[in-house]
Amino acid sequence: MNSSEQSTSNLAFQWSPAYSVGVDEIDAEHRSLFRLAGRLQKAMLAGAGRGLVEELLAGLIAYTCQHFAHEEDLMRTLGYPGLAAHCRQHEALRARVAVLRQRSAAGEITMTIEILHFLSDWLRVHIADSDRLIGQYQRQLTRCGTALRTPPPR
Ligand SMILES: [Fe+2]
Numbered sequence: 001m002n003s004s005e006q007s008t009s010n011l012a013f014q015w016s017p018a019y020s021v022g023v024d025e026i027d028a029e030h031r032s033l034f035r036l037a038g039r040l041q042k043a044m045l046a047g048a049g050r051g052l053v054e055e056l057l058a059g060l061i062a063y064t065c066q067h068f069a070h071e072e073d074l075m076r077t078l079g080y081p082g083l084a085a086h087c088r089q090h091e092a093l094r095a096r097v098a099v100l101r102q103r104s105a106a107g108e109i110t111m112t113i114e115i116l117h118f119l120s121d122w123l124r125v126h127i128a129d130s131d132r133l134i135g136q137y138q139r140q141l142t143r144c145g146t147a148l149r150t151p152p153p154r
Contacts, residue, residue, distance in 0.1 A: 013038030013120065019127050022135035029067045030127055036060045040116060053112055057104065061097055071134065080137050086130055093122055
């Protein structure tokens with residue numbers, strides 16, 4: 001087992017219903033993020049060339065940014081009160097990944113492993129702690145909307 005195998009083999013990129021935030025489109029995108037991260041992990045474990053690893057990493061990062069933009073649009077549409085704080089979390093991740101990626105592009109392969117670990121840990125915590133609240137808020141709005149439309153009992 002080489003060093004990148006040892007460093008990434010303990011990461012499991014399997015989406016499970018425990019990660020569901022209760023918003024179908026967000027859950028679908030989270031599943032895709034796990035899939036893309038898993039693909040990158042597999043490539044690294046298989047000792048894929050630098051070109052492929054870089055390509056997969058670029059795809060994962062691009063999709064993450066696209067997903068953040070969707071989430072931010074949804075929060076704006078819902079009038080979500082935690083929008084600013086949530087966007088700051090997204091921005092912090094984008095900034096950190098950009099720094100790690102520069103080092104990865106400079107040839108430090110361990111940086112790719114570090115990015116994978118960082119993204120994996122960050123996504124799990126962020127989905128469980130922050131994204132879940134968006135789903136809760138949306139359900140709350142739906143319940144209130146339903147309550148308003150329901151005629152009072154006679
Ligand atoms: Fe988010």
